[in-house]
Structures are given as structure tokens and as C-alpha cells.
Amino acid sequence: MLAKNATIFRITGPVSGLDEALKARPFMDLTPGMASGSGFVIASPDYGTFTRQAGDFTEFRLRTDTKILPASVVNDATAEKAKEIEAMQGYKPGRKQTKEIKEAVTLELLASAFVKTHITRGWFDSTGWLVIDTASASKAEAALDALRNALDEFPVRFWRTQQVPESAMTLWVSTQEPPEGMTIDDRVKLADHDGGTVSVVNRDATSAEVIQLITEGGAVVSELALTLEDVASFVLANGTLKRLAYLDIQGEAKGDPLSQEEESNADLILSGDAVRKVVVALTAELGGLMEEST
Numbered sequence: 001m002l003a004k005n006a007t008i009f010r011i012t013g014p015v016s017g018l019d020e021a022l023k024a025r026p027f028m029d030l031t032p033g034m035a036s037g038s039g040f041v042i043a044s045p046d047y048g049t050f051t052r053q054a055g056d057f058t059e060f061r062l063r064t065d066t067k068i069l070p071a072s073v074v075n076d077a078t079a080e081k082a083k084e085i086e087a088m089q090g091y092k093p094g095r096k097q098t099k100e101i102k103e104a105v106t107l108e109l110l111a112s113a114f115v116k117t118h119i120t121r122g123w124f125d126s127t128g129w130l131v132i133d134t135a136s137a138s139k140a141e142a143a144l145d146a147l148r149n150a151l152d153e154f155p156v157r158f159w160r161t162q163q164v165p166e167s168a169m170t171l172w173v174s175t176q177e178p179p180e181g182m183t184i185d186d187r188v189k190l191a192d193h194d195g196g197t198v199s200v201v202n203r204d205a206t207s208a209e210v211i212q213l214i215t216e217g218g219a220v221v222s223e224l225a226l227t228l229e230d231v232a233s234f235v236l237a238n239g240t241l242k243r244l245a246y247l248d249i250q251g252e253a254k255g256d257p258l259s260q261e262e263e264s265n266a267d268l269i270l271s272g273d274a275v276r277k278v279v280v281a282l283t284a285e286l287g288g289l290m291e292e293s294t
Helices: 018-023 071-089 095-110 137-150 165-175 208-215 260-285
Strands: 006-011 036-040 052-054 057-068 114-125 129-132 156-158 182-191 197-201 220-228 232-237 240-246
Touching: 006 137, 006 260, 018 057, 036 137, 052 260, 057 137, 057 260, 071 095, 114 137, 114 260, 129 137, 129 260, 165 182, 165 208, 165 220, 182 208, 182 232, 220 260, 232 260, 240 260
Parallel strands: none
Antiparallel strands: 006 129, 006 156, 006 240, 036 057, 052 057, 057 114, 114 129, 182 197, 182 220, 220 232, 232 240
16 A cells, blocks of 8 residues: 655664564554553564565554544443432432442443554655654654654654745745745645634645735745655645655556565555655755754
């Protein structure tokens, strides 16, 4: 599966023993009283390993199971149980007893609650990048936490550049001059000083109306759709690449069809190569990486 999003991190030192480390932190089925849980799962079924190695990239997969238990359901069941206890003991349960009732009801409901499963994919790039296939800051942070818990040493930091991306994107749009080798596409999001936002979709992101909001209204571009020539289209926002679309996918392969393992390896290499090219190009355009000390 090709990556749809990419939250980017910089690896600042060696990471070793990854497969064994993830194997030691596997996903375990939730017990009846657990609300959620996460752990690593096999990334390469043919080899039974917790990492998939293809080209310069090492993929991992984090599974998170969460039981769906709306607060309203818990509250209604707690109120019903409290009424039953009131009828038996002759007076309303106090605050402490109500809390105990709610805890007992929650445990009972969790045992039969619907479970939602989510797989977060990511990969280590041998040139020093870590990519999490998500646009969600909370999911990216959860994956980082799981890796930190699994690895003895995990030297990682956010992708930070010398120039703030929002300032650069605002300049690109207002001057109608995107970075060399890139084009500005038909999606832009503007933020004003009062916290308001304006989204322009399926229209020219460098239109006179958009430029006026910047030059006269003081708006700042917070998200911008771009295309790196012959590589990928994406939306740059908050240090992430969203809505990735790959441009260098070759026509239908000739010869024997790929096995699932071969197809997964090919997708990892294609995703990894494209994201790396985009990140390297953007990093250069934004003045290079921010020094770790800053």
C-alpha cells in the first residue's frame, strides 16, 4: 500500500536491533477490562519479521485496538444501576458509591464493547529520515512513543528547517513563484491573526483574491498544495505531507504478476523514494535543517 500521508522526523544517530526490539513489544489482544492497547505486528508475512526491508527503507507496523464505549452509554447504565441500588438500600448512593458503580459498569460494558483496529505504518530511511504514514499528530506521537519504549536508543527529532514553512508558502503564493521544480496546485488554506481560516479548493491558489488576503489582510498560508515535478503531488502543512499522489508510477507491469510480498516491497520503495525526494527538495528550499541545539 502506498503511503497517503507522511509525518517527517529526522534520525540523528544509529538505530540498531530494530526487528528484535519490535518483536519484544508485540500487540496483545485486549483483555475484557482493557479500553485500548497497542503493539507492533508482523510487517513481512512471508518472513515472519516485524520489519520489512526493501531498498533503503525499513518498514514497521503498529496496531492499536480501541474499544468503542460512548460516555452516554456508561452514564445511562450507571444511572440505571444506581436506581436499582437505591431501591435495595433505601437511599441514593453517595458520591463515592456512585463512582464505584460507574467503574463496575464500565468494566462490564468493556467486556462486550465493539473493538476498532487501526494500523499505523512507518519506515526508517537509511539516509536519516523517519516517516510515519499519518497526518494525525496524535497518531504520529503514539508511534514515536511506542518506538521509544521498544528501543534502548532512539535519537529522533521533528523535521525543522531554518525557514518556517508558513512564511515560505506565503511568499510563494503572494509572488506566484514556487520553488524550482515545483508548481502550486489548486488548494490553499489561509490563517489570519484572529485564528480564523479560509480554505480555497479546486481554484487557483495564486488568484487575485488569495493574494489580496495576504497582502492586504495579513493572512498567512498554513497549507498549500504543491507538485514536485515527475515525483508527487502533496499538501504541505505543519511539517507533514498530506494527500500524497505519486506521479512516477509506471504503466502496468508486464510479465508475471507480483506476489503480495513483492507488491508491498515495491510500494515501500516507491513511497520512500518519493517522500525522500520531496523532503530533500523542501529542506533545501527552506534553508536547510535547523541545528539540533536550536
